[in-house]
Amino acid sequence: xxxWTVIPHIDDCAIGAGQHYLVRLSDAHVASxxxxxxxxxxxxxxxxxxxxxxxxxxxxxxxxxxxxxxxDIAPLPKAYLRIQELLEDPTASLDDLTGIVTNDAGLxxxxxxxxxxAYVGLPDKVDSISRAVQILGLNQVHDLALANAAVGTLFKIxxxxxxxxxxxxxxxxxxxxxxxxxxxxVLGNAERWFVCGLLHEIGxxxxxxxxxxxYSEMRDAAIRxxxxxxxxxRAQLGFDYAMASAELLKRWNLxxxxxxxxxxxxxxxxxxxxxxxxxxxxxxxxxxxxRASAWGSDACEPVPPFDxxxxxxxxxxxxxxxxxxxxADQAVAEAMSLLxxxxxxxxxxxxx
Numbered sequence: 040x041x042x043w044t045v046i047p048h049i050d051d052c053a054i055g056a057g058q059h060y061l062v063r064l065s066d067a068h069v070a071s072x073x074x075x076x077x078x079x080x081x082x083x084x085x086x087x088x089x090x091x092x093x094x095x096x097x098x099x100x101x102x103x104x105x106x107x108x109x110x111d112i113a114p115l116p117k118a119y120l121r122i123q124e125l126l127e128d129p130t131a132s133l134d135d136l137t138g139i140v141t142n143d144a145g146l147x148x149x150x151x152x153x154x155x156x157a158y159v160g161l162p163d164k165v166d167s168i169s170r171a172v173q174i175l176g177l178n179q180v181h182d183l184a185l186a187n188a189a190v191g192t193l194f195k196i197x198x199x200x201x202x203x204x205x206x207x208x209x210x211x212x213x214x215x216x217x218x219x220x221x222x223x224x225v226l227g228n229a230e231r232w233f234v235c236g237l238l239h240e241i242g243x244x245x246x247x248x249x250x251x252x253x254y255s256e257m258r259d260a261a262i263r264x265x266x267x268x269x270x271x272x273r274a275q276l277g278f279d280y281a282m283a284s285a286e287l288l289k290r291w292n293l294x295x296x297x298x299x300x301x302x303x304x305x306x307x308x309x310x311x312x313x314x315x316x317x318x319x320x321x322x323x324x325x326x327x328x329x330r331a332s333a334w335g336s337d338a339c340e341p342v343p344p345f346d347x348x349x350x351x352x353x354x355x356x357x358x359x360x361x362x363x364x365x366x367a368d369q370a371v372a373e374a375m376s377l378l379x380x381x382x383x384x385x386x387x388x389x390x391x
Contacts, residue, residue, distance in 0.1 A: 242283030
Protein backbone atom coordinates (compact mmCIF):
# COMPACT_ATOMS: atom_id res chain seq x y z
CA UNK A 40 0.00 0.00 0.00
CA UNK A 41 1.37 3.42 -0.91
CA UNK A 42 0.29 6.91 -0.04
CA TRP A 43 1.47 10.37 -0.98
CA THR A 44 1.77 13.59 0.96
CA VAL A 45 2.78 17.02 -0.29
CA ILE A 46 5.93 18.78 0.85
CA PRO A 47 6.88 22.21 -0.52
CA HIS A 48 10.44 23.18 -1.33
CA ILE A 49 10.84 26.35 0.74
CA ASP A 50 13.54 27.51 3.07
CA ASP A 51 11.62 28.15 6.27
CA CYS A 52 8.22 28.01 7.92
CA ALA A 53 6.88 31.16 6.33
CA ILE A 54 4.16 30.55 3.78
CA GLY A 55 5.30 31.40 0.31
CA ALA A 56 5.36 30.29 -3.26
CA GLY A 57 7.84 27.64 -4.28
CA GLN A 58 8.23 24.26 -5.84
CA HIS A 59 6.19 21.48 -4.33
CA TYR A 60 7.18 17.87 -4.06
CA LEU A 61 5.17 14.76 -3.40
CA VAL A 62 6.91 12.43 -0.98
CA ARG A 63 5.90 8.77 -0.75
CA LEU A 64 5.21 7.76 2.81
CA SER A 65 6.43 4.38 3.98
CA ASP A 66 3.99 1.49 4.06
CA ALA A 67 4.36 1.36 7.83
CA HIS A 68 3.40 5.02 8.11
CA VAL A 69 0.44 4.51 5.83
CA ALA A 70 -0.72 1.57 7.90
CA SER A 71 -0.62 3.71 11.02
CA UNK A 72 -3.00 6.14 9.36
CA UNK A 73 -5.75 3.62 8.61
CA UNK A 74 -9.02 5.29 9.39
CA UNK A 75 -10.19 2.59 11.79
CA UNK A 76 -7.32 3.28 14.20
CA UNK A 77 -6.01 6.74 13.34
CA UNK A 78 -8.21 8.96 15.50
CA UNK A 79 -7.94 6.86 18.65
CA UNK A 80 -4.17 6.45 18.34
CA UNK A 81 -3.57 10.11 17.65
CA UNK A 82 -5.88 11.19 20.45
CA UNK A 83 -4.04 9.06 22.99
CA UNK A 84 -0.69 10.33 21.70
CA UNK A 85 -1.70 13.93 22.30
CA UNK A 86 -2.99 13.14 25.78
CA UNK A 87 0.40 11.63 26.61
CA UNK A 88 2.12 14.72 25.27
CA UNK A 89 0.06 17.00 27.47
CA UNK A 90 0.46 14.85 30.57
CA UNK A 91 4.24 14.62 30.22
CA UNK A 92 5.33 17.89 28.73
CA UNK A 93 2.75 20.65 29.06
CA UNK A 94 1.44 22.06 32.30
CA UNK A 95 -2.04 23.27 31.40
CA UNK A 96 -4.69 24.10 33.95
CA UNK A 97 -7.84 22.01 34.06
CA UNK A 98 -10.58 23.33 31.79
CA UNK A 99 -8.22 25.95 30.45
CA UNK A 100 -10.91 27.27 28.14
CA UNK A 101 -14.64 26.69 27.64
CA UNK A 102 -16.02 26.90 24.12
CA UNK A 103 -19.06 28.97 25.08
CA UNK A 104 -16.94 31.44 27.03
CA UNK A 105 -14.54 31.68 24.12
CA UNK A 106 -17.35 32.63 21.78
CA UNK A 107 -18.91 35.02 24.26
CA UNK A 108 -15.66 36.93 24.60
CA UNK A 109 -15.45 37.63 20.85
CA UNK A 110 -19.16 38.22 20.28
CA ASP A 111 -19.02 41.98 20.74
CA ILE A 112 -15.93 42.54 18.59
CA ALA A 113 -16.87 40.22 15.72
CA PRO A 114 -20.36 41.12 14.47
CA LEU A 115 -21.07 40.84 10.76
CA PRO A 116 -21.77 44.13 8.94
CA LYS A 117 -25.39 45.20 8.58
CA ALA A 118 -25.19 45.21 4.78
CA TYR A 119 -24.24 41.54 4.74
CA LEU A 120 -26.99 40.69 7.25
CA ARG A 121 -29.54 42.25 4.91
CA ILE A 122 -28.19 40.16 2.03
CA GLN A 123 -28.44 37.11 4.26
CA GLU A 124 -32.11 37.91 4.88
CA LEU A 125 -32.71 38.21 1.13
CA LEU A 126 -31.26 34.77 0.58
CA GLU A 127 -33.90 33.34 2.90
CA ASP A 128 -36.76 35.37 1.36
CA PRO A 129 -38.48 33.53 -1.54
CA THR A 130 -39.97 36.83 -2.75
CA ALA A 131 -36.63 38.66 -2.92
CA SER A 132 -35.51 39.99 -6.29
CA LEU A 133 -32.19 40.94 -7.84
CA ASP A 134 -33.32 44.57 -7.66
CA ASP A 135 -33.55 44.20 -3.87
CA LEU A 136 -30.01 42.86 -3.79
CA THR A 137 -28.75 45.66 -6.05
CA GLY A 138 -30.25 48.22 -3.72
CA ILE A 139 -28.53 46.79 -0.64
CA VAL A 140 -25.12 46.59 -2.28
CA THR A 141 -25.41 50.02 -3.86
CA ASN A 142 -26.21 51.65 -0.52
CA ASP A 143 -22.94 50.41 1.00
CA ALA A 144 -20.04 52.18 -0.71
CA GLY A 145 -17.36 49.86 0.63
CA LEU A 146 -19.23 46.72 -0.35
CA UNK A 147 -20.07 48.15 -3.79
CA UNK A 148 -16.45 48.88 -4.62
CA UNK A 149 -15.30 45.49 -3.38
CA UNK A 150 -17.97 43.58 -5.33
CA UNK A 151 -17.08 45.47 -8.52
CA UNK A 152 -13.38 44.85 -7.97
CA UNK A 153 -13.96 41.13 -7.43
CA UNK A 154 -16.37 40.89 -10.37
CA UNK A 155 -13.74 42.37 -12.69
CA UNK A 156 -10.87 40.26 -11.41
CA ALA A 157 -9.30 37.21 -13.00
CA TYR A 158 -10.53 35.33 -9.92
CA VAL A 159 -14.12 35.50 -11.22
CA GLY A 160 -13.05 35.37 -14.86
CA LEU A 161 -15.94 37.21 -16.53
CA PRO A 162 -15.38 37.82 -20.26
CA ASP A 163 -16.48 41.49 -20.23
CA LYS A 164 -15.88 44.42 -17.90
CA VAL A 165 -18.61 44.98 -15.32
CA ASP A 166 -19.17 48.70 -14.68
CA SER A 167 -22.24 48.73 -12.45
CA ILE A 168 -23.59 46.90 -9.43
CA SER A 169 -26.81 46.06 -11.25
CA ARG A 170 -24.82 44.39 -14.02
CA ALA A 171 -22.64 42.54 -11.51
CA VAL A 172 -25.73 41.24 -9.71
CA GLN A 173 -27.35 40.14 -12.97
CA ILE A 174 -24.26 38.21 -14.05
CA LEU A 175 -23.28 36.72 -10.71
CA GLY A 176 -26.73 36.08 -9.24
CA LEU A 177 -27.97 36.17 -5.66
CA ASN A 178 -26.03 33.15 -4.35
CA GLN A 179 -22.65 34.18 -5.71
CA VAL A 180 -23.03 37.81 -4.62
CA HIS A 181 -24.01 36.52 -1.18
CA ASP A 182 -20.90 34.32 -0.96
CA LEU A 183 -18.59 37.11 -2.17
CA ALA A 184 -20.19 39.53 0.30
CA LEU A 185 -19.82 36.95 3.08
CA ALA A 186 -16.12 36.43 2.33
CA ASN A 187 -15.58 40.18 2.34
CA ALA A 188 -17.60 40.72 5.52
CA ALA A 189 -16.05 37.84 7.44
CA VAL A 190 -12.48 38.82 6.65
CA GLY A 191 -13.17 42.47 7.45
CA THR A 192 -14.74 41.53 10.77
CA LEU A 193 -12.23 38.89 11.84
CA PHE A 194 -9.24 41.01 10.89
CA LYS A 195 -10.06 43.10 13.96
CA ILE A 196 -9.11 40.08 16.08
CA UNK A 197 -5.35 39.97 16.49
CA UNK A 198 -2.98 38.04 18.72
CA UNK A 199 0.73 38.09 19.35
CA UNK A 200 0.64 34.27 19.25
CA UNK A 201 -0.25 34.24 15.56
CA UNK A 202 1.50 35.59 12.51
CA UNK A 203 -1.59 37.13 10.87
CA UNK A 204 -0.04 37.20 7.42
CA UNK A 205 0.71 33.49 7.54
CA UNK A 206 -2.69 32.73 9.09
CA UNK A 207 -4.70 34.57 6.44
CA UNK A 208 -2.54 33.38 3.57
CA UNK A 209 -3.00 29.78 4.72
CA UNK A 210 -6.75 30.35 5.05
CA UNK A 211 -6.99 31.85 1.57
CA UNK A 212 -4.84 29.04 0.18
CA UNK A 213 -7.31 26.54 1.67
CA UNK A 214 -10.19 28.55 0.16
CA UNK A 215 -8.64 28.49 -3.30
CA UNK A 216 -7.89 24.75 -3.12
CA UNK A 217 -11.44 24.02 -1.93
CA UNK A 218 -12.77 25.97 -4.89
CA UNK A 219 -10.51 24.06 -7.28
CA UNK A 220 -11.53 20.69 -5.84
CA UNK A 221 -15.23 21.60 -6.02
CA UNK A 222 -14.91 22.52 -9.68
CA UNK A 223 -12.96 19.39 -10.51
CA UNK A 224 -15.56 17.24 -8.79
CA VAL A 225 -18.42 19.27 -10.32
CA LEU A 226 -19.97 19.82 -6.91
CA GLY A 227 -21.54 23.13 -7.82
CA ASN A 228 -21.42 26.48 -6.00
CA ALA A 229 -17.64 26.67 -5.97
CA GLU A 230 -17.80 30.07 -4.25
CA ARG A 231 -19.51 28.46 -1.27
CA TRP A 232 -16.54 26.12 -0.98
CA PHE A 233 -14.20 29.10 -1.17
CA VAL A 234 -15.99 30.52 1.89
CA CYS A 235 -15.71 27.17 3.72
CA GLY A 236 -11.97 27.09 3.15
CA LEU A 237 -11.56 30.74 4.05
CA LEU A 238 -13.29 30.31 7.42
CA HIS A 239 -12.24 26.76 8.34
CA GLU A 240 -9.49 27.86 10.76
CA ILE A 241 -10.92 30.95 12.42
CA GLY A 242 -11.19 28.96 15.66
CA UNK A 243 -7.42 29.17 15.99
CA UNK A 244 -7.68 32.93 15.69
CA UNK A 245 -10.24 32.97 18.51
CA UNK A 246 -8.20 30.69 20.78
CA UNK A 247 -5.01 32.69 20.18
CA UNK A 248 -6.89 35.92 20.89
CA UNK A 249 -8.44 34.60 24.10
CA UNK A 250 -5.27 33.07 25.57
CA UNK A 251 -2.05 33.66 23.58
CA UNK A 252 0.25 31.68 25.94
CA UNK A 253 -2.08 28.67 25.95
CA TYR A 254 -2.35 28.68 22.16
CA SER A 255 1.44 28.90 21.84
CA GLU A 256 1.96 26.06 24.32
CA MET A 257 -0.45 23.78 22.47
CA ARG A 258 1.14 24.60 19.12
CA ASP A 259 4.62 23.93 20.53
CA ALA A 260 3.39 20.61 21.97
CA ALA A 261 2.06 19.60 18.55
CA ILE A 262 5.41 20.41 16.93
CA ARG A 263 7.45 18.54 19.55
CA UNK A 264 5.40 15.38 19.27
CA UNK A 265 4.73 15.60 15.54
CA UNK A 266 0.94 15.44 15.98
CA UNK A 267 -1.74 17.78 14.74
CA UNK A 268 -2.64 20.91 16.65
CA UNK A 269 -6.30 19.84 16.48
CA UNK A 270 -5.55 16.63 18.37
CA UNK A 271 -3.74 18.55 21.12
CA UNK A 272 -6.66 20.96 21.38
CA ARG A 273 -9.26 18.19 21.58
CA ALA A 274 -7.39 16.45 24.37
CA GLN A 275 -6.79 19.58 26.39
CA LEU A 276 -9.86 21.71 25.70
CA GLY A 277 -12.48 19.15 24.70
CA PHE A 278 -12.82 20.91 21.34
CA ASP A 279 -10.54 21.89 18.48
CA TYR A 280 -10.25 24.90 16.20
CA ALA A 281 -12.67 23.36 13.69
CA MET A 282 -15.42 23.04 16.29
CA ALA A 283 -14.79 26.59 17.50
CA SER A 284 -14.91 27.88 13.93
CA ALA A 285 -18.22 26.13 13.27
CA GLU A 286 -19.79 27.39 16.48
CA LEU A 287 -19.01 31.01 15.64
CA LEU A 288 -20.45 30.53 12.16
CA LYS A 289 -23.61 29.09 13.69
CA ARG A 290 -23.91 32.21 15.83
CA TRP A 291 -23.61 34.22 12.63
CA ASN A 292 -26.55 32.18 11.32
CA LEU A 293 -24.59 30.83 8.38
CA UNK A 294 -26.05 27.75 6.67
CA UNK A 295 -25.18 24.21 7.69
CA UNK A 296 -23.66 23.72 4.23
CA UNK A 297 -20.82 25.94 5.48
CA UNK A 298 -20.42 25.19 9.17
CA UNK A 299 -20.98 21.41 9.11
CA UNK A 300 -17.99 20.47 6.88
CA UNK A 301 -15.87 22.90 8.88
CA UNK A 302 -16.84 21.27 12.18
CA UNK A 303 -16.01 17.77 10.93
CA UNK A 304 -12.97 18.19 8.68
CA UNK A 305 -10.36 17.44 11.38
CA UNK A 306 -11.88 14.05 12.23
CA UNK A 307 -11.78 10.69 10.49
CA UNK A 308 -13.78 10.60 7.26
CA UNK A 309 -14.95 7.06 8.06
CA UNK A 310 -16.80 8.38 11.11
CA UNK A 311 -18.81 10.94 9.12
CA UNK A 312 -22.38 10.25 7.98
CA UNK A 313 -22.39 8.97 4.40
CA UNK A 314 -24.44 11.95 3.27
CA UNK A 315 -21.59 14.25 4.36
CA UNK A 316 -18.59 12.18 3.29
CA UNK A 317 -17.92 14.05 0.06
CA UNK A 318 -18.23 17.52 1.59
CA UNK A 319 -16.09 16.74 4.63
CA UNK A 320 -13.48 14.99 2.48
CA UNK A 321 -13.17 18.02 0.23
CA UNK A 322 -12.51 20.42 3.08
CA UNK A 323 -10.18 17.94 4.81
CA UNK A 324 -8.07 17.69 1.65
CA UNK A 325 -8.05 21.45 1.11
CA UNK A 326 -6.92 22.05 4.69
CA UNK A 327 -4.19 19.40 4.48
CA UNK A 328 -2.90 20.74 1.17
CA UNK A 329 -2.87 24.32 2.50
CA ARG A 330 -0.76 23.23 5.47
CA ALA A 331 1.54 21.22 3.25
CA SER A 332 2.13 24.35 1.18
CA ALA A 333 3.31 26.13 4.34
CA TRP A 334 5.49 23.40 5.79
CA GLY A 335 9.21 24.01 5.69
CA SER A 336 10.82 21.92 8.45
CA ASP A 337 10.14 19.97 11.63
CA ALA A 338 10.00 23.33 13.43
CA CYS A 339 6.70 24.03 11.67
CA GLU A 340 3.25 22.86 12.69
CA PRO A 341 2.80 19.26 11.47
CA VAL A 342 0.80 18.65 8.32
CA PRO A 343 -2.34 16.58 9.00
CA PRO A 344 -2.17 13.12 7.40
CA PHE A 345 -4.21 12.88 4.22
CA ASP A 346 -7.16 10.61 4.97
CA UNK A 347 -6.97 7.69 2.49
CA UNK A 348 -10.76 7.61 2.08
CA UNK A 349 -10.78 11.26 1.08
CA UNK A 350 -7.87 10.76 -1.30
CA UNK A 351 -9.60 7.84 -2.98
CA UNK A 352 -12.95 9.62 -3.15
CA UNK A 353 -11.44 12.50 -5.10
CA UNK A 354 -9.11 10.22 -7.08
CA UNK A 355 -6.04 12.22 -6.11
CA UNK A 356 -2.56 11.13 -7.07
CA UNK A 357 0.83 12.78 -7.43
CA UNK A 358 -0.04 14.50 -10.69
CA UNK A 359 -3.47 15.71 -9.57
CA UNK A 360 -2.22 17.20 -6.29
CA UNK A 361 0.67 18.88 -8.08
CA UNK A 362 -1.74 20.45 -10.57
CA UNK A 363 -4.03 21.64 -7.79
CA UNK A 364 -1.16 23.24 -5.89
CA UNK A 365 0.14 24.88 -9.05
CA UNK A 366 -3.28 26.35 -9.75
CA ALA A 367 -3.62 27.52 -6.17
CA ASP A 368 -0.18 29.16 -6.17
CA GLN A 369 -1.27 31.34 -9.09
CA ALA A 370 -4.61 32.34 -7.56
CA VAL A 371 -3.69 32.98 -3.92
CA ALA A 372 -1.86 36.28 -4.48
CA GLU A 373 -4.81 37.79 -6.31
CA ALA A 374 -7.33 36.51 -3.77
CA MET A 375 -5.27 38.08 -0.98
CA SER A 376 -5.08 41.39 -2.82
CA LEU A 377 -8.87 41.37 -3.21
CA LEU A 378 -9.76 40.42 0.36
CA UNK A 379 -6.83 41.85 2.35
CA UNK A 380 -5.10 44.43 0.15
CA UNK A 381 -3.36 46.12 3.09
CA UNK A 382 -2.04 42.99 4.81
CA UNK A 383 1.75 42.76 4.75
CA UNK A 384 4.24 40.29 6.13
CA UNK A 385 5.73 41.48 9.40
CA UNK A 386 9.52 41.66 8.75
CA UNK A 387 10.20 41.09 12.45
CA UNK A 388 8.50 37.70 12.27
CA UNK A 389 10.27 36.85 9.03
CA UNK A 390 13.60 37.46 10.71
CA UNK A 391 12.70 35.49 13.85
